[in-house]
Amino acid sequence: MGFGGLPRGAGRHGGLLLGFFMWRFVGTLRVTDVLNDSYSWPLLVYMGASCVYPLASSCAHTFSSMSRNARHICYFLDYGAVNLFSLGSAIAYSAYVFPDALVNTVFHDYYVALAVLNTIISTGLSCYSRFLEVQKPRLCKMLRVLAFAYPYTWDSLPIFSRLFLFPGESAQNEATLYHQKHMAVTLLASFLYSAHLPERLAPGRFDYIGHSHQLFHVCVILATHMQMEAILLDKTLRREWLLAHSRPLLFSQIAGAILLCLIFSLSNIIYFSAALYRIPEPELHKKET
Numbered sequence: 001m002g003f004g005g006l007p008r009g010a011g012r013h014g015g016l017l018l019g020f021f022m023w024r025f026v027g028t029l030r031v032t033d034v035l036n037d038s039y040s041w042p043l044l045v046y047m048g049a050s051c052v053y054p055l056a057s058s059c060a061h062t063f064s065s066m067s068r069n070a071r072h073i074c075y076f077l078d079y080g081a082v083n084l085f086s087l088g089s090a091i092a093y094s095a096y097v098f099p100d101a102l103v104n105t106v107f108h109d110y111y112v113a114l115a116v117l118n119t120i121i122s123t124g125l126s127c128y129s130r131f132l133e134v135q136k137p138r139l140c141k142m143l144r145v146l147a148f149a150y151p152y153t154w155d156s157l158p159i160f161s162r163l164f165l166f167p168g169e170s171a172q173n174e175a176t177l178y179h180q181k182h183m184a185v186t187l188l189a190s191f192l193y194s195a196h197l198p199e200r201l202a203p204g205r206f207d208y209i210g211h212s213h214q215l216f217h218v219c220v221i222l223a224t225h226m227q228m229e230a231i232l233l234d235k236t237l238r239r240e241w242l243l244a245h246s247r248p249l250l251f252s253q254i255a256g257a258i259l260l261c262l263i264f265s266l267s268n269i270i271y272f273s274a275a276l277y278r279i280p281e282p283e284l285h286k287k288e289t
Contacts, residue, residue: 018054020221024228025051039242042095042249043235045258049088050224056081057217069276072130076272079126079147080265083119086151087261089227090115093155095249096234096242097179099162099169103246111158112249116257118151120264127272131279145194152186159183173237178230182223189219 025047032040060078064071094112102108126147132140159179162169191197192212199206206212242248 018051018058021047021050021054021224021228038248038251039095039239040235041251041254042091043231045254046088046092046231047228049085050228053078053081053085069273072276073269073273075130076127076269080123080269082148083123083126083151083265084258084261086122086155087112087115087119087257090155091249091254091257092231093158095246096231096238097162097175098158098246099166100241100245101166101169102158102161103242107157112253112257115151115154116260118154119261120268122147122151123265124268124272127268130272131275141194145190149190156183173234175230175233175237178226178233182226182230185219185223185226189216189223192216192219 025044028040028044028047032044034040034044056078060074064074090112094108098108098111126144129140129143129147132143159182162173163176163179193216196212199211
């Protein structure tokens with residue numbers, strides 16, 4: 001077991017995930033005219049973000065054993081990276097995944113802006129939840145799950161719309177199957193993270209292999225892979241229609257969204273990191289949940 005009750009294998013899983021998506025990202029960069037192909041910019045942002053969050057996760061699991069404060073700060077950074085990936089997903093969804101009937105609607109126009117707001121709130125909420133681990137562990141868990149569940153739900157509204165409101169459109173798109181798999185594996189990952197299975201049924205027997213946190217990371221790897229394949233298919237199959245009917249995201253819009261996310265998320269992380277040094281050690285000394 002790693003420090004704080006987490007299996008050491010979680011860091012290695014993050015490293016494998018980073019290597020795989022770095023390979024995919026570099027491969028896409030090689031075949032893309034980055035300066036002139038503005039249609040591909042949202043994809044590159046998404047793929048870049050998919051490399052950042054496994055790096056942060058690997059570092060969090062690897063260096064969290066250094067000290068109490070280091071553990072919390074590492075996970076603050078991890079939460080920020082996850083929310084950056086959430087924003088990258090929203091940018092890609094806005095560019096390639098929105099159902100035809102919702103393209104250029106008010107919902108579409110404000111979708112990315114609200115995704116930025118979600119990342120700021122989610123980072124603050126998830127960081128704050130760590131201060132409740134000792135006195136209010138159930139509230140801590142609930143807030144942390146909520147902090148990641150509601151940005152995912154918002155990001156996925158275009159997918160839900162395609163699958164349930166416009167099923168005829170989805171049936172004609174090969175990406176639909178990957179979107180369905182992505183949703184299913186993400187729900188499984190959320191269940192494992194929340195339920196602490198199977199170690200809850202047999203304490204001590206899954207400390208090294210089969211721990212729910214290990215299974216959670218495996219599911220995250222699979223879910224991100226399915227999501228990436230779906231986005232790549234949508235980008236390719238819907239290119240002509242989207243270029244003719246959709247207003248593309250401008251570079252200033254993409255860069256502004258990422259910059260705002262970074263500024264406010266880092267501000268949250270700095271604020272809560274500083275708060276660690278104002279709290280007596282026993283109040284925050286508890287294993288990771």
